[in-house]
Amino acid sequence: MxxxxxxxxxxxxxxxxxxxxxxxxxxxxxxxxxLIIQGTPAQNADWFNVxxxxxxxxxxxxxxxQLSTDTFWFxxxxxxxxxWQNALASEPPIYNEDFTQMTVKLREGIFWSDGVEFxxxxxxxxxxxxxxxxxxxWSAAFTVNVASMESPxxxxxxxxxxxxNSRFHTLFTVRWNAAWIMPKHVFEKVEDPLAFNNxxxxxxxxxxxxxxxxxxxxxxxxxxxxxxxxxxGMDWGQPQVKYVVYRTAGNPEARVIEQRNHNLDVINDxxxxxxxxxxxxxxTAAAWLPNFPFAHPDPTLPSVLxxxxxxxxxxxxxxxALALLxxxxxxxxxxxxxxxxxxxxxxxxxxxxxxxxxxxxxDWLANFELDTGTRKVKPYNPNVSAELxxxxxxxxxxxxxxxxxxxxxxxxxGWWKQDVQAATELLQKAGFTKQGNRWMxxxxxxxxxxxxxxxxxxxxxxxxxxxxAQQWSQxxxxxxxxxxxxxxxQRLSTGDFETAIYWTxxxxxxxxxxxxFLDSYHSEFIxxxxxxxxxxxxxxxxxxxxxxxxERNRLIAFDSPEVVELGKDFLKLAVEEMPMIPLxxxxxxxxxxxxxxxxxxxxxxxxxxxxxxxxxIRYMVVSLKPSxxxxx
Amino acid sequence: xRMSGFFIYLAKRLGQFVFVVFTGVTLAFxxxxxxxxxxxxxxxxxxTSFGNTDPRAVEMLRQSLRELYGTDGTLFEQYLAFWSRVxxxxxxxxxxxxxxxxxxxxxxxxxxxxxxxxxxxxxxxxLGNLLGALAGYFRNSRLLKLVGVFVMSMQPIPTYITGLxxxxxxxxxxxxxxxxxxxxxxxxxxxxxxxxSSVIVHGTLPALTLVLVGLGGWFISMRSLVSNIVTDDHVxxxxxxxxxxxxxxxxxxxxxxxxPQVTGLALTLGHVFGGAVIVEFxxxxxxxxxxxxxxxxxxxxSLVLGVTTIAIIAVATAVFVIDILYPLVDPRVKLG
Numbered sequence: 001m002x003x004x005x006x007x008x009x010x011x012x013x014x015x016x017x018x019x020x021x022x023x024x025x026x027x028x029x030x031x032x033x034x035l036i037i038q039g040t041p042a043q044n045a046d047w048f049n050v051x052x053x054x055x056x057x058x059x060x061x062x063x064x065x066q067l068s069t070d071t072f073w074f075x076x077x078x079x080x081x082x083x084w085q086n087a088l089a090s091e092p093p094i095y096n097e098d099f100t101q102m103t104v105k106l107r108e109g110i111f112w113s114d115g116v117e118f119x120x121x122x123x124x125x126x127x128x129x130x131x132x133x134x135x136x137x138w139s140a141a142f143t144v145n146v147a148s149m150e151s152p153x154x155x156x157x158x159x160x161x162x163x164x165n166s167r168f169h170t171l172f173t174v175r176w177n178a179a180w181i182m183p184k185h186v187f188e189k190v191e192d193p194l195a196f197n198n199x200x201x202x203x204x205x206x207x208x209x210x211x212x213x214x215x216x217x218x219x220x221x222x223x224x225x226x227x228x229x230x231x232x233g234m235d236w237g238q239p240q241v242k243y244v245v246y247r248t249a250g251n252p253e254a255r256v257i258e259q260r261n262h263n264l265d266v267i268n269d270x271x272x273x274x275x276x277x278x279x280x281x282x283x284t285a286a287a288w289l290p291n292f293p294f295a296h297p298d299p300t301l302p303s304v305l306x307x308x309x310x311x312x313x314x315x316x317x318x319x320x321a322l323a324l325l326x327x328x329x330x331x332x333x334x335x336x337x338x339x340x341x342x343x344x345x346x347x348x349x350x351x352x353x354x355x356x357x358x359x360x361x362x363d364w365l366a367n368f369e370l371d372t373g374t375r376k377v378k379p380y381n382p383n384v385s386a387e388l389x390x391x392x393x394x395x396x397x398x399x400x401x402x403x404x405x406x407x408x409x410x411x412x413x414g415w416w417k418q419d420v421q422a423a424t425e426l427l428q429k430a431g432f433t434k435q436g437n438r439w440m441x442x443x444x445x446x447x448x449x450x451x452x453x454x455x456x457x458x459x460x461x462x463x464x465x466x467x468x469a470q471q472w473s474q475x476x477x478x479x480x481x482x483x484x485x486x487x488x489x490q491r492l493s494t495g496d497f498e499t500a501i502y503w504t505x506x507x508x509x510x511x512x513x514x515x516x517f518l519d520s521y522h523s524e525f526i527x528x529x530x531x532x533x534x535x536x537x538x539x540x541x542x543x544x545x546x547x548x549x550x551e552r553n554r555l556i557a558f559d560s561p562e563v564v565e566l567g568k569d570f571l572k573l574a575v576e577e578m579p580m581i582p583l584x585x586x587x588x589x590x591x592x593x594x595x596x597x598x599x600x601x602x603x604x605x606x607x608x609x610x611x612x613x614x615x616x617i618r619y620m621v622v623s624l625k626p627s628x629x630x631x632x
Numbered sequence: 633x634r635m636s637g638f639f640i641y642l643a644k645r646l647g648q649f650v651f652v653v654f655t656g657v658t659l660a661f662x663x664x665x666x667x668x669x670x671x672x673x674x675x676x677x678x679x680t681s682f683g684n685t686d687p688r689a690v691e692m693l694r695q696s697l698r699e700l701y702g703t704d705g706t707l708f709e710q711y712l713a714f715w716s717r718v719x720x721x722x723x724x725x726x727x728x729x730x731x732x733x734x735x736x737x738x739x740x741x742x743x744x745x746x747x748x749x750x751x752x753x754x755x756x757x758x759l760g761n762l763l764g765a766l767a768g769y770f771r772n773s774r775l776l777k778l779v780g781v782f783v784m785s786m787q788p789i790p791t792y793i794t795g796l797x798x799x800x801x802x803x804x805x806x807x808x809x810x811x812x813x814x815x816x817x818x819x820x821x822x823x824x825x826x827x828x829s830s831v832i833v834h835g836t837l838p839a840l841t842l843v844l845v846g847l848g849g850w851f852i853s854m855r856s857l858v859s860n861i862v863t864d865d866h867v868x869x870x871x872x873x874x875x876x877x878x879x880x881x882x883x884x885x886x887x888x889x890x891x892p893q894v895t896g897l898a899l900t901l902g903h904v905f906g907g908a909v910i911v912e913f914x915x916x917x918x919x920x921x922x923x924x925x926x927x928x929x930x931x932x933x934s935l936v937l938g939v940t941t942i943a944i945i946a947v948a949t950a951v952f953v954i955d956i957l958y959p960l961v962d963p964r965v966k967l968g
Contacts, residue, residue, distance in 0.1 A: 027826070044730075047732065053675050144692070213918075216740075250915065257804045532694070
């Protein structure tokens with residue numbers, strides 16, 4: 001028994017001694033000089049070759065593509081008059097008349113972090129090396145497009161294209177990433193650029209690699225002494241953040257705690273509940289929106305995807321009937337606890353899209369008529385944002401504005417009314433019959449639907465899928481949720497699904513051109529079910545009118561006013577055909593801690609994207625200001 | 633003990649070991665290759681998601697990666713190639729960390745897992761057996777009854793909940809311990825006190841979770857064993873003969889009860905090479921369990937096979953070692 005007492009006393013003594021073991025969070029770096037960002041575990045932490053597939057992507061997003069790489073242009077997904085940013089290029093691309101040649105004028109005075117000057121030779125070398133090495137990132141895209149290159153002087157590159165392509169420059173235009181320029185003087189000494197780990201990487205950005213964990217838990221980048229000799233340094237002035245730390249931060253609960261302990265300045269994405277907890281209880285927290293719904297809407301559009309090659313989802317009346325059975329307010333509450341930005345149009349309601357598309361198309365949406373077979377209905381509800389706001393006002397009180405125009409920007413411009421009677425008529429028009437409370441298909445078999453979701457990886461979409469399946473079940477359809485886990489992507493691309501909650505529409509956000517996703521919707525790229533469909537158009541939606549819009553868009557310039565008109569034509573066609581039911585923007589909950597840094601981007605000051613994995617975050621890093629808090 | 637008998641016994645056990653390893657690794661190979669997750673598609677998805685993607689370029693990329701990763705060939709050809717590499721200790725390149733060899737990737741995680749799990753397993757084993765033996769011997773002690781209630785109430789709590797509770801208590805309510813990672817940021821691995829102490833501090837909560845979760849099993853089994861032995865004739869006789877109770881406890885009771893527990897310990901130690909998936913996930917610990925999960929999600933069957941093969945060999949080796957040591961410590965085991 002004496003032994004037992006000894007054990008108990010030792011345990012208590014150990015607990016009391018714990019505070020003595022407390023350590024600085026980062027060894028050797030003052031906390032108030034470091035910005036700590038949530039990173040991704042990297043299996044291949046030694047790998048810094050962003051042009052080869054090594055690293056599984058994680059190495060690239062732990063600062064490599066945000067802080068050390070550069071290319072010609074960036075587009076701020078938040079839009080605004082300054083959305084287009086010249087980076088390594090001194091001006092926008094210059095095309096010839098038939099878009100078979102693109103000329104790029106490069107900025108002068110840019111240097112790699114090892115002191116070598118950046119020139120047109122680096123650009124030509126990059127593209128040629130990628131073409132010569134199939135399997136390298138962007139290799140295939142350049143092989144398809146580039147016939148030859150010239151560099152008439154050290155600051156000019158001319159690309160001669162194999163075929164007219166008015167969007168060739170988008171290969172060098174960053175939204176999330178783009179084709180980065182290689183250091184010729186490093187890679188030309190390497191025998192196999194695919195097997196080269198590029199460690200340490202020579203930087204073209206304002207930061208260079210300082211240190212990293214071989215286990216892949218953290219990577220630290222340090223401000224270059226010659227930051228002025230970078231494109232971002234020239235345009236944005238002296239950065240205040242001296243060190244940028246990308247670190248893994250564990251499960252969602254741990255991330256919330258780490259931020260409240262001021263050990264994580266930027267969280268990438270957490271569930272709505274975590275965000276609400278931080279914003280309610282942490283006085284130093286900040287977010288994209290200062291009040292509910294707090295979230296940053298990414299230019300990504302979660303939707304109910306239909307596999308249009310599988311009956312009965314090849315019938316637009318069925319697709320429309322399923323849309324009208326949805327009560328979107330319940331879906332918004334069930335998935336995002338109401339913090340959702342709804343979209344009836346097939347483009348995310350973010351960046352410049354509200355002013356380019358949503359506001360101008362309200363009249364068309366309000367007057368849009370649907371033929372149910374027995375009558376015509378106007379399904380659009382322009383007041384859904386106010387209804388949703390009323391539902392969450394009880395919990396969030398004064399945080400919810402009352403101005404209808406403001407509510408539309410927060411919760412969406414409108415959506416479809418839940419109209420069970422119209423849905424019934426549409427299903428009957430498609431040959432469906434009702435036995436008791438069960439819908440039967442035209443062949444007499446029960447109408448069953450599998451609603452595929454990825455699962456825990458994207459909990460908000462899994463919740464949305466569950467809510468929608470429940471609503472369809474209540475209407476008499478045997479709908480079941482199918483959790484696909486890591487097989488989700490493959491099942492979507494091979495057409496092994498009926499309906500799915502996912503996104504096939506992503507946009508520039510800061511530019512109205514929809515070719516970012518739309519070009520791949522052309523019917524020439526559609527594969528039979530069972531074969532792998534290229535990314536986007538996982539619905540395998542095929543329509544000659546769609547092809548016509550895409551072909552016309554290919555022949556006009558990126559900044560042509562006609563781009564918006566073609567965009568509207570596409571959006572109208574998508575409403576009429578309903579190949580997917582757009583739900584809402586992908587609302588990202590990315591809270592910031594202002595203990596050490598302030599001036600984070602926000603809806604009021606949208607100078608940059610806020611997602612840590614997006615390369616645009618470099619503009620945020622160099623814009624932060626110290627809060628004045630002393631190091632711990 | 634006749635030596636020839638021992639060698640026949642050894643040869644049989646060795647044959648059994650080889651059979652177990654061969655069957656286990658073959659099954660692991662088949663399961664990994666029948667996984668519906670295609671590593672090529674996972675890589676294509678990573679490289680094309682969020683970006684501006686030309687469908688013609690994606691098709692070209694897919695074909696290039698298939699050639700690069702060497703995933704062509706029939707299943708049988710891949711199986712033969714796999715064994716020829718395994719005997720050389722080479723699992724090929726990791727497909728999710730291409731072209732880094734699987735053994736290099738595993739080599740980074742293995743020390744963390746083995747260190748954490750060995751320490752936690754030994755601590756749980758020692759504490760569980762000690763407290764279990766005391767509880768079984770001093771059956772009327774109120775304090776030990778209380779310990780029993782605590783330990784048994786911990787037993788059914790899922791590891792995830794235990795870990796999360798410790799994170800909240802020691803990371804938020806009383807924030808004195810790190811809740812994530814294996815060591816302090818920006819610290820170079822070395823045998824310096826700064827690094828070693830950092831590893832210990834970071835490993836405290838994961839280890840405590842494993843000890844709390846593992847304690848109950850050892851406690852309950854040891855208490856049952858001791859409760860049976862204390863009623864055996866030789867213990868009753870010793871008590872009647874006036875032998876000191878400490879001697880009876882340590883020499884007559886606990887020692888006899890230890891044999892199955894030692895077997896259990898050896899088997900459990902064999903499992904440390906497989907990683908503690910849940911604990912490593914909860915505490916973001918850079919071990920084999922986390923590696924295995926990443927490998928499964930990425931469809932990286934080279935990596936999954938590497939981790940499972942090492943785990944299979946470790947467990948089979950532990951069983952083999954127990955088998956050959958048993959006749960030496962327990963004469964009741966017959967040879968030949």
